[in-house]
Amino acid sequence: xxxxxxxRALMMAFVALCPLGAHAAAPPKKEGAGNKKYVRLxxxxxxxxxxxxxVNYVFVSIDVHLTPKADQMKITTQEPMLRDALIRAAHxxxxxxxxxxxxxxxxxxxxxxxxxxxxxxxxxxxKSVEITMQNPQRRQQ
Numbered sequence: 001x002x003x004x005x006x007x008r009a010l011m012m013a014f015v016a017l018c019p020l021g022a023h024a025a026a027p028p029k030k031e032g033a034g035n036k037k038y039v040r041l042x043x044x045x046x047x048x049x050x051x052x053x054x055v056n057y058v059f060v061s062i063d064v065h066l067t068p069k070a071d072q073m074k075i076t077t078q079e080p081m082l083r084d085a086l087i088r089a090a091h092x093x094x095x096x097x098x099x100x101x102x103x104x105x106x107x108x109x110x111x112x113x114x115x116x117x118x119x120x121x122x123x124x125x126x127k128s129v130e131i132t133m134q135n136p137q138r139r140q141q
C-alpha cells in the first residue's frame with residue numbers, strides 16, 4: 001500500500017512541476033512579437049474566369065492579418081462569411097492574368113479582398129491578406 005501512495009505522490013509532484021519547467025524553458029517573448037493577429041481561412045478553390053467562362057481553378061490557403069484593434073475571436077467566428085465573400089469576389093474579378101491562368105496575382109488580389117473582408121469585419125480591422133499556398137487544378141502549358 002505504501003508503494004502505491006509513493007507513486008501517487010510522485011505523480012502529483014511531477015504534474016505540479018511540469019508547467020513550471022515548461023514555462024521556465026520557454027524563450028522570453030519579444031515586445032511586439034506576440035501582437036501578430038491573423039485568421040487562417042480554410043482552403044478554397046477560386047475560379048479563374050476569362051470571357052465569362054471558368055478556365056481553371058486555383059486552390060488557395062489564405063491568412064487574413066488583422067490590425068491590433070481587431071477582435072480576433074469575433075473575426076474567427078466570421079470565417080465562413082469571409083470564405084463566401086472570397087468566392088463571390090473571385091467570380092466577379094479574375095485574379096489571374098491572361099498569361100498566367102494557373103496563378104493568382106497577389107497585387108490584384110489583396111486590395112480587392114481587403115475591401116471585401118472589411119465590409120464583413122468592420123473598417124480598419126484588416127491589415128493585409130496573404131496567400132500562403134496556391135495549387136492550380138490544371139497547370140498552364
